[in-house]
Amino acid sequence: MTNISRRNLLKASAAGAAGVAAAGVSAKALAKSNGKRVVIVGGGIGGATAAQYLKKMDSTIDVTIVEYNKDYYTCFMSNEVIGGNRDIESIHFTYEKLAAKGIKVVYDTVTDIDAKGQVVKTKGGKSLAYDRCIVSPGVDYKWEAIEGFTPEVAATTIPHAWKAGPQTKLLRKQLEEMKDGGTVVVVAPPNPFRCPPGPYERVSQIAAYLKENKPKSKIVVLDPKKKFSKFGLFMDGWKRHYGYGTDNSMITWINSENGGTVSAVDVASKTVTAAAGKFKGDVVNIIPPQKAGSIAFKAGLTNDSGWCPIDHKTFESTIHKNIHVVGDSSVAAPMPKSGYAANSQAKVCAAAVASLLNGTTMIEPSWVNTCYSVIAPGQDGISVAMVYKYEGGKIVKVKGSGGLTGAYDPELRKREVLYAHSWFENITADTFG
């Protein structure tokens, strides 16, 4: 009876005095079971949300976030910064409000996670012991996929701007400096990747900027896919606003069937090599193929797919016990790799972790995803939505729910732009306090 689990103990206590009498537990075992330490790796959308909701669900949980940047810039709405419709300061968030809620924030780089010893190790030399660890490191890039494209090239000459901040500023600056009549080359990534409609919203935002300011310019999109998210809505929107499909189209989209797959870039001449041939840009934006954040690989949380397999109810890794993975790094399909999904998953994961630490039964989970894209600033917003439930050991779409914005209606499209901005204000309030 001495090694009775906390779960059974609580069951026993719920059963009343009889249960207590049966439980011959030592004081030492009880003291140990009070340890409810959660270490969160990465303070982005998934990590910051998980931290806040864990504290809210059970304030006795000791929550620590390890994040290497003091300043977080949201990727969402960064396309509006690139298009010149938003100040970068409006997508800048910090961790003071989380700290004020009793969450410990450590600014450091996680270098390893010892799954057996239950310790998170940092570059600064810290060893942080945990009872449960939550990992939300976002994405990393397959740099080897495009010859000539390196982190140094991205930082100085050809931005990916797929993590917001300095990269966003660099791409914006290049667009501002480009002459009228210039060519912008955008290289889209293969599936799966962070924010499926994101590259096409970016193309729309850049097109809006050029149409207004440099109308003789062109955008060439090189895509290794046949189609993409919200395809019909984007095509329709590009026709309406940017002459798509006409001789005078601002946007040319070259898909996989037409040789859009890119293999190399010559940095000096800003020339991209695709199956269809060479494309020279005045501004080049390469969004490279993606995989789980590098710490997920170091900690052995990934499988052959390059992403982290998880239990769909608790988000616990199916490879390492006591480590949960949420957000872009996790394999949570049919949910997309989006901020809304990361936020929604983090709350379900927090509920799972709080239940596991307290030995209670987890509430049946529920998730939502909503992704807005603004095709034309102030005028034309579209969205995709979905409600998810847990069934047969998996996250599944609730039949009949969700889907895309309907046929063009100028009044409703305008509303969707304001709802997109509302979503931004609310999800960031929810995530960063």
Add this chain to the structure above:
Amino acid sequence: MKKANLSLLASAVLAGSMVASSAAVAFDRGEMLANTCAGCHGPGGISHGPATPSIAGNSEAYFVESMEAYKSGERPSTIMTRIAKGYSTADFEAMAAYFAKQKYISAKQSTDASMAKIGEKLHDKYCEKCHTEAGKLAEDESGFLAGQWKPYLQYNLHDFAVSQDREMPKKMAKKLDALYKKHGQEGLDQLVEFYATK
């Protein structure tokens, strides 16, 4: 000796179970479902704007009725018609119970005082009977008007009065129709300014 040990253990177990149950009691299916709304409607159902409405503090009946109307398509919307189809009536009731318990806070937004003044008169004449206290009483079993985000109020008044895409109770239809005929879009705008000051 044995007795003393037992009582010590009992209190320790009790303390432990209180911690556990405080987590369990505070978190139920209603909150699990409601958590998925926060991305657009704000933490605890208080929207940070500029357009999505706050849904905290609403009457449970109004919340369920609205969600059912979105689900059936009776109430038009950009996105709620798609999202509401993901839930059962029991889900709506669980969410409604959660949001009804949350405190409603008026949105902080800029308003036009002179328009609001005229709006107040219009409200008193056409709306006050059912939307008492500028529409901030849950007992009225209608959505909050006072302190709601302006674009949201505008959209709804537009759908009711201008495009007439949305059904209303008979009395409301009569009153709103009369207001719109006499005061036009300007009257609706004044009404919106008034609610936004509350």
